[in-house]
Amino acid sequence: MCIVWNQSKKLLRYGESCILEEALFYLEEKESTMCHFPISKKIKVGRSDACEIQLCTNGVSRYHFQIEEGVLQDFDSLNGTYVNSKRVKCCSLCMQDEIVFANIRMIYLKDYVLLDMVNNPYINAELDCKNRAYYPSDLNVEMPKVQKFDIQMPQIMRTVQKQSLFSAIGPSCMIASSGFISSILIGYLQKQRIETLFTSMISSLTMAFTFMVYGLYNRNYQYKLSVKESTKSIDMYNAYIEKMYEKGAVSKGAFEKKIDEYISKYIDTYQHENRDVIYVGCTYDKWCEVSYREVSYEYALNDLMQKREQLISNLNQSVQVPVFLKQGVVLRQEKGLIK
Structure with missing residues (x-):
């Protein structure tokens, strides 16, 4: 072998070594x-x-x-x-x-x-x-990856209630009473005629009646608006829950299909390589990881929260996954030991 290092040149045979500019070269012979x-x-x-x-x-x-x-x-x-x-x-x-x-x-x-x-x-x-013995690590066969789901928190809304009747008509009552008292005091102190006093009282009562009608209408309008917003929020979250159920069912089916393909590929490759008995056990494991935010006890019994908990429980159901075992390894235990 000829070694060229910068401007230096050296011819080496098997078993020989040399030093070129503080670098050691050694040519080792490997028997064939x-x-x-x-x-x-x-x-x-x-x-x-x-x-x-x-x-x-x-x-x-x-x-x-x-x-x-x-x-x-x-x-x-x-x-x-x-x-x-x-x-x-x-x-x-x-x-x-x-x-x-x-x-x-x-x-x-x-x-x-x-x-x-x-x-x-x-x-x-x-x-x-x-x-x-051949196992998945030898055969380049990989289990399908666990899916990930992030479950969103519903918008918690308190029970919709109408505004209290006093809050609706309270201002009109205050206007009527204040106008009545003001008319009496002005008439007594200024010695006004009775017709003028009645005119002032009627004006105060008219204003009070107008405020009362507005208060009652606004009370009913705000209640209907709150009910509409609450219903819209509930419908949106119900649609989200249904969509997640569908997505979960599709993903779970795809995961189980990949498990079947994994088993078939493993068995086909194993039989091709080893042509021997295959020991396949099964266990239950999660097919997805569910992440979600915990809620306080105050909203734990909310209907939307109950639906969310049911969805999480559904996604957390385990599926059968294969376990490839050697002879003598325990598969499962039911009353007695099965090997």
């Missing part, structure tokens, strides 16, 4: 074991002992691929098969084509294949190729 396997008509490659080339290493599927009459056929392996750096399902091979899968490199030479085992796949004492 080359093995060749003759090809008759058809060979299979994988972890299974039924394969002509059995490679028990991580990343190799139980039945990875086969070569038959110069055609490579991938068996839907988990990590794929690459020919000349391109992932393939089916490919016609040419002389000296490079086949790569997992950490293994293979050269196709028509009558035989040359296997380059830099990391020797036969030497792996920790791997049990016959009884290996």
Whole structure:
């Protein structure tokens, strides 16, 4: 290997080292074991002992691929098969084509294949190729994510009541009484004629009557307006609650569908990789996270608050989620222990 560092140049062989401007370079030789396997008509490659080339290493599927009459056929392996750096399902091979899968490199030479085992796949004492267990973390299968819901607080309104009758006609009574008393005092002190006094009293009573009519009308109008606003607010929140119920039902259905797809994908991949018994248990878990604001005891029994609590309770219902277990692990407990 030739190393060029700034204006310095050094040629290294395996096992040699050198220092260039306080930087140490060392060329390490890594042994590579080359093995060749003759090809008759058809060979299979994988972890299974039924394969002509059995490679028990991580990343190799139980039945990875086969070569038959110069055609490579991938068996839907988990990590794929690459020919000349391109992932393939089916490919016609040419002389000296490079086949790569997992950490293994293979050269196709028509009558035989040359296997380059830099990391020797036969030497792996920790791997049990016959009884290996696969779990979602191995298979790149992920559970669907938990949904999030934020439940809004209703606009709390007190019970609509009419204005008190005294508040409506009180000002008119005050005007009438003040006008009556003023007329008597003025007539007595100024010695006015009785006709003038009656004229002043009638004017005061007319003004008082007008204020009384206005007060009663305004009392009724304000009551109807408050009822209308309250009804509108209640209808809007009821519509919001119904919309959240619909959204929750759709999201829950989608979550359960993704759970089914997750189980199917897991089982299909597991059976393809392991072809063994699958232990699938189930548990109950939340499918969504509900956030909401607590209310004071004063409004706890409000009708809208009761509807909100029912919605939150509905969203907090648990659904069945799968649990993939090893043999002997407890699935559930009902009166006795079930394994």
